[in-house]
Amino acid sequence: MEPSGCPPPCPGNHTLNAAGDNYHWEVSDKVRLRRFLCYGSEGDIYNAIEEAHLLVMHAGALLSMLQEGQGIEVVNEIKSFAQDGRAARLEPCIFALALCSQHAEVTTKRAAFKAVKEICQDPAHLFSFIQYKKELKEDMKCGIWGRGLRKAVSDWYNSQDALSLAAIVTRCKQRGGWSHRDLLRLSHTKPADEAIALISKYVSKGWKEVEVVYVNKENTVDVAKVLSYLEIVEKVKHSCDETAVINLIEEHKLEKEQLLTDHLKSKLVWRALLKEMPLQTVLNMLGKMTAKKVLQPGGSETQALCERIQAEAVLKNEKMHPFSILLASEHYKRGQGYQGKTKWGAEGTILKALDVAFYKSFMNVEPVGKSFVVAVDVSTLLSSVVPGTSVSTAFAAAVITMVFARTEAKTHVLAYSEGALEQCSVSADMTLAQTTNELVKIPGGSTDCTLPITWATDNGKAVDVFIILSNNPLWTFTARPLETLKKHRQISGCNSKLVMCGLTTIGHTIVDTEDRGLLSISGFDLGAFSVIRNMALDLI
Template sequence: MMDYTRYFATRFRAMLTPQSAPIPGSAQVRNSAGGYAWQLTPWDRLDRFLVLGSEGGTYYTTERALTAENARSAAACIAQDGPRVVARVVEMSESGRAPGNDPALFVLAMAAGLGDEPTRAAALAALTRVARTGTHLLHWLGFAGAFRGWGRGVRRAVSAWYTEREPRELAYQLLKYPSRDGWSHRDALRLAHPRPRSQEQQALFRRAVARGRGEEVAGDTPALALVRAADGLHRDSAAAPQAAAAIREHRLTWEMVPNRLLAHAEVWEALLESMPLTALIRNLAAMTRVGLIAPGSAAAAQVAARVADADALRRARVHPVRVLSALRTYARGKGRGAAGWAPVASVVDALDAAFYLAFGAVVPSGRRTLLALDVSGSMLANVLGLQGITCRDASAAMALVTAATEPAHQFVAFTAGPYASRWGATGTGLTPLAVSPRQRLDDVVAAVSGLPFGGTDCALPITEALRNRWAVDTFVVYTDNETWAGTVHPSQALREYRERMGIPAKLVVVGMASNGFSIADPEDAGMLDVVGFDAAAPQLIADFAR
């Protein structure tokens, strides 16, 4: 007798539906790898884009195609409920949950150009909240030009960005971020025609439009003194001691200092005294290269203390992925340039601690948790466009945060079972990982990076858990959702696991790419899709598991 139910069934016997075909009766769509998964709603994809962006594309999708797909999805949300899109953009931007602000600025520009009148008004009113720095404003101007012209609303919003700032803060922004992406403050001010609220603002506007440093700014206010001090470093042949004194007196930033002076340790020492935490993390290599940060030095101790300060990380909105990027680059001792540096161990340790601290305190669920890392070939794509950090590296880093929280956890990495031998691997395709959050983050990431890779079978962690009778309450799968190689869909495997093990197990899918797919069945309340490298993800996972 032929068992027709091997090929079509509605209960877990439908396990025999391969991932290369849709589950009968489901709304699954074909993913980029040729397998089948669920299509994210436009709103879910908007969240992925706001966190992950589309820089660098994915293994299967070019940067251009991925950006267009995400933009079309965002446009659909704007057409459905534009003010809701603007509110979501503001929430994600202000909370610091996303590694970068450019996707939020881009969607805000879309809303300001493509939305209906209430949406456009809401987007322009939100500009000062989302574009918090001069760089943000200039990025937004570059994006907005693709969707609309300079009408009255844009002029009013850009004018408010300048006029609502206190004079010293305005001077700071004009000096620190003079131009970006083909736009300058001179361009913005000439188009917006803001009306200065004081003579001090007028002087600052005049200096920016005249491209400054020609005629000295007159006035005794702190804002104008800041401008004169910065201009003086560029105009005069100031020596390092005089530059350090000016930096301390006026709290200048490294962007305001000429490159010739940044070769001196005493200049960096003065900058370090009031350096914002994000700038500090970005300039660790430079300060080490000039000898300021050295083993046992006071600067090294100061840097380590600031980097590992949880409250300071939160106030500065330092995102964990930026810490991970800094850790990997600094510990390597070499960046894109020719000059290297000798990493200082105490700073590396502080960066390792800062990664976990940047996620904030996570309340554990106390559930038995299986952390499953997709290490297939497609996960070798760079995450967030960052060179040297792949999706599989980022997955390992994310999983360590949950592992540090949940005492009853188990680590595995997976590719595909029967297909793995094609790429030289052996065994089931699933590898238990002997890693611990007590290990250094960069060591764990390096260990995961060295694993063999092959096809993608996202059901494998669940089928192997059933075969080995592992008791699991929550499966957490870190993947790009480009699964295709298995003989059973993950959702079907989970339902069989529940029935045969008698455990109401849940599945959390951590999406590591901003594509439009998920292996989580949206009709199953025991499955959840979250965005990889959303700073809120570890707590969301614990809450869902609980």
């Protein structure tokens, strides 16, 4: 057997069963908490298709740990998942933080409120936190605006750079029924300096009140900068001069949320916005901008955008993931939105730029350093589409395979069907189309999802994580997956894990929830990569 690089089974993470072996890996409260923070459920199914409404009943392990006096540890876990990019979705972390801030134990409550400004980086996150607080308090006969929350909200505003805060409050004014005006009023915020006081007055009283107090006053440098910025935002809001609006956008890097709806009817205004628009936002709006003729064949804006899309420095700075680019490219090829009547003809040079960016962006995938088997079930034709996307399941399976084959040195790629299994060669120089063809080269039939595990065991491959990709909503197998996995653990000495991914299905339930090493993914999205990474690193 080849060296595995795997640690021996850890007694603290395993439970002896009746037969006396220790290859059943228990799910502790901490693991359940981490699952919740990662994807909003303590269970063993990550649903990429739709996000469940977060409720207290979904966070039993969190509540249990709080009751056992582990509140500080819980808050630290929340911070870790929110700040280190471990969470597939940030909302569960914000919900968990709101729940901790309700706890009766004073040190936990204080730690939660102190973490608000660290976790809620965006005002939309802060509004979500307040809304969760409100929902959690609905059954209690008391308000939510106690001293702790007032201080946390005040600290959030006072910790911001004044000029950045001016941009924030004019870009994201309200969300989920809450506004900056509500928060400043209810928190009784006392501004830390005169520049923050100016912004507070602008939010609470409006521009006319600001003019009365500050325009003819001798102001500090910081106050003067904020005053000038807010004056520009107000000027744009009241301007019908297209040229003037464009000049202000370009000079002060204004964003579309700071403009009027009428401004966004102009393709010249869109071209001005395009220059500083974050790349992910650009990719999301390629179809709309093509339909509006902001981007035209041979146009200078199109050429500049193509150069930007392909620039390694941009891709690296914005941490673009290959799957994100594939999602954007396939949607752009589709030629119409999922809702509404917007249609467009995909521009060839943009598609070529996206193709180049796709391959370059693999440099942004950070290796886990584990051994993987990625096995693609070809028992059914991979010709359907991953729900919520324009990506075929064949392409999805291929790009998932490429991510691991290109970034993890110890990866085996398999294609399998009824009684047939073949090892595939997926090299770093292969295209997406070539990888797809490599995966579907054996005939279909019924499927047995235990075949890849058996193959690894029989061939002396010690595997940390098995990733099974399938279109098939139902699997047949000669042995239960957990039994097959336990056998591999016993022989290889690895704490092996199994991720069952149904690319088109909702809620696979073949896994055993009492074994930490089994997880299902329904559908697929960018967050699924975070889930798999956390699984590989023993975090969930």
